[in-house]
Amino acid sequence: MAREKIFISYQRESADVAQRIHDALEVAGFDAWVDTDRIRHTDRWATSIDEALRAADRLVVLLTAKAAASREVFNEWFFFYDHRKPIHVVRIDGCELHYQLTPFQRLEWTADADPAAWTARTNELVTALRGSFAWPSGASPDDAVVTTTPFAPARTLLGVFTALQEAIRNPDRSVALTDEQLHDIHHHPARSVREYLLSCYAR
Structure with a gap:
């Protein structure tokens, strides 16, 4: 065994x-x-x-x-x-x-x-x-798609949206983002329904 x-x-x-x-x-x-x-x-x-x-x-x-x-x-x-x-x-x-x-x-x-x-x-x-x-239960995928940490990988805004989308599509995954990356998402004028929905998940 x-x-x-x-x-x-x-x-x-x-x-x-x-x-x-x-x-x-x-x-x-x-x-x-x-x-x-x-x-x-x-x-x-x-x-x-x-x-x-x-x-x-x-x-x-x-x-x-x-x-x-x-x-x-x-x-x-x-x-x-x-x-x-x-x-x-x-x-x-x-x-x-x-x-x-x-x-x-x-x-x-x-x-x-x-x-x-x-x-x-x-x-x-x-x-x-x-x-x-x-x-x-407090650490379930539904509770925490995004983990905020200063150790998150450097990403462009497009990269942040892509990483967030991949985490949402896979219910067993999460994405690590910095405070700055979250700030960029929240203050980025949504240019599509996709960007708007992704920014909502990140709140």
């Missing part, structure tokens, strides 16, 4: 915690994946991340204040969000959550823990990963 694949997303300051989680999940029988210094920022890094994200069954995202501000961490959890794959949030020291992650169940951790507390934490995470996962 194939082991369930778990992708661990983290910001570099949490590398030790990510590695400890990786080791604990491996012991628990999961096929856990975490990037390492051997591939980080090499020519293979982006390819390895892409392959691991696509192969993974679930994602564990370690959220700290720095992780919440990380483009790479956003890209990783948004890939799972966009593909409606299970996301398990581990929030450390009560950092601020992106509003799209708010509906998801999460574990609340502190930065420091003694061995007994660490064992209890990892056991709780293992239990969550072994359980069933239901997509939160």
Whole structure:
């Protein structure tokens, strides 16, 4: 029987915690994946991340204040969000959550823990990963076609309309837009019914 694949997303300051989680999940029988210094920022890094994200069954995202501000961490959890794959949030020291992650169940951790507390934490995470996962109603496609983030790809106005249209046509997808891109849509005089309807979806 194939082991369930778990992708661990983290910001570099949490590398030790990510590695400890990786080791604990491996012991628990999961096929856990975490990037390492051997591939980080090499020519293979982006390819390895892409392959691991696509192969993974679930994602564990370690959220700290720095992780919440990380483009790479956003890209990783948004890939799972966009593909409606299970996301398990581990929030450390009560950092601020992106509003799209708010509906998801999460574990609340502190930065420091003694061995007994660490064992209890990892056991709780293992239990969550072994359980069933239901997509939160507050994060349904109907509730959030557009995710607002400064990490959205640069696009022309035509590109923004095209990306938005593709997300609306596919009920299992979302589109990431910046505040500026949303502003451009809202203040662009609609030249067709299509542009008018798309601008309404983006409100």
